[in-house]
Amino acid sequence: MRYALSESDWQVALARYKAMPPTIKYNILGQELDKRQIISNVEQRTPAGETLVAMQKNYQEWVARR
Amino acid sequence: MPQRNKALFVRPSEDDGLGANRYGFYWLQPLIAESLRRRISVMDLHSFYATSEHFSLGLSEHDPLFVFGFGHGDGDTYTGQNYDVILEACQNDQVLRGRVVYLLSCHTATVLGQSMVQKGALSYIGYQENFVFATQDPPPANPLSDGFARAFFEPALEVAYALVRGQTTGVAYRRSQVSFNNWVEFWARQPGPEAPFLIEALLWDKNNQVLIGSSAETIATPTQASQGNLVIPIATIIAAGALLAL
Numbered sequence: 047m048r049y050a051l052s053e054s055d056w057q058v059a060l061a062r063y064k065a066m067p068p069t070i071k072y073n074i075l076g077q078e079l080d081k082r083q084i085i086s087n088v089e090q091r092t093p094a095g096e097t098l099v100a101m102q103k104n105y106q107e108w109v110a111r112r
Numbered sequence: 113m114p115q116r117n118k119a120l121f122v123r124p125s126e127d128d129g130l131g132a133n134r135y136g137f138y139w140l141q142p143l144i145a146e147s148l149r150r151r152i153s154v155m156d157l158h159s160f161y162a163t164s165e166h167f168s169l170g171l172s173e174h175d176p177l178f179v180f181g182f183g184h185g186d187g188d189t190y191t192g193q194n195y196d197v198i199l200e201a202c203q204n205d206q207v208l209r210g211r212v213v214y215l216l217s218c219h220t221a222t223v224l225g226q227s228m229v230q231k232g233a234l235s236y237i238g239y240q241e242n243f244v245f246a247t248q249d250p251p252p253a254n255p256l257s258d259g260f261a262r263a264f265f266e267p268a269l270e271v272a273y274a275l276v277r278g279q280t281t282g283v284a285y286r287r288s289q290v291s292f293n294n295w296v297e298f299w300a301r302q303p304g305p306e307a308p309f310l311i312e313a314l315l316w317d318k319n320n321q322v323l324i325g326s327s328a329e330t331i332a333t334p335t336q337a338s339q340g341n342l343v344i345p346i347a348t349i350i351a352a353g354a355l356l357a358l
Contacts, residue, residue, distance in 0.1 A: 062308075066305075066309055067304075067305040067306055067309075068249060069248065069249055069305075069306060070246050070247070070248065070249055070260060070306045070309055070310070071246065071247050071248075071249040071251070072244055072245070072246055072247075072309075072313065073131065073132040073135065073244065073245050073246070073247060074132075074218070074242045074243075074244050077132070078131040078132060078247075080249055081249075094242075097241065097242050097244070100316075101244065101312045101313060101315075101316045102312060104312065104315055104316055104319065105308065105311060105312035105315060108311075108315055
């Protein structure tokens with residue numbers, strides 16, 4: 047694992063991505079991920095899933111600082 | 113010796129099956145147009161020209177001071193069309209000696225960017241992590257009209273816009289960072305349910321963008337944009353495929 051992610055980080059991110067509107071996709075260069083694929087990557091804890099959870103963690107920290 | 117006011121752009125297309133490249137291919141077109149307006153001599157390695165063979169030829173024939181590559185990457189490699197390896201740390205990155213490089217690509221800051229600067233590249237700007245951008249789902253026919261993608265490509269491309277307008281690498285980097293911040297603030301004011309997901313990706317890209325090497329380099333002589341050349345021959349560039357000197 048490249049990031050220091052806790053079990054809680056994974057669960058928070060999974061809940062957040064389940065609430066993601068289906069009108070937005072992410073592109074991680076070389077990979078297009080719609081909502082269903084984003085959730086799948088997080089559930090299966092793939093490398094792309096790690097990036098997604100780390101992004102979500104960054105975001106939560108930014109919200110807390112605002 | 114690398115030539116001022118000369119640039120080489122690499123932009124693989126969607127022909128290689130990677131949907132993300134479609135966006136980069138389109139979003140670089142206005143940048144190329146602006147470069148031409150600024151009297152930058154441009155070599156545009158697009159789609160099937162975005163290969164190591166054409167890259168090597170482009171550097172030797174065109175000898176640009178500025179090299180901008182869009183495409184898939186990892187720590188030590190940058191790739192073009194169909195994952196063709198264009199740059200690899202400690203294999204061929206010495207060809208960037210004396211040049212300013214911007215790679216809009218994943219992870220290359222971790223190894224390749226550092227390696228090329230150690231081998232004499234003047235400045236490198238790129239990303240330590242996956243470069244992530246958002247698009248509308250379903251996407252519009254024209255990527256340039258995708259309002260979500262705009263929030264990512266405008267700040268990411270600001271690096272290159274600033275450079276072709278004659279600003280230093282340090283200013284170009286800072287302008288890009290400010291533009292990321294501005295887009296974060298823009299989306300923070302929007303009520304739509306997509307906003308938090310756009311913000312998380314924008315913060316990610318901003319925090320992972322780095323400048324390695326000199327912050328004082330310029331690649332172009334500041335000029336007024338050419339008023340007589342407002343219709344930019346993008347179609348000509350695409351048709352010609354490779355070298356277009358102005």
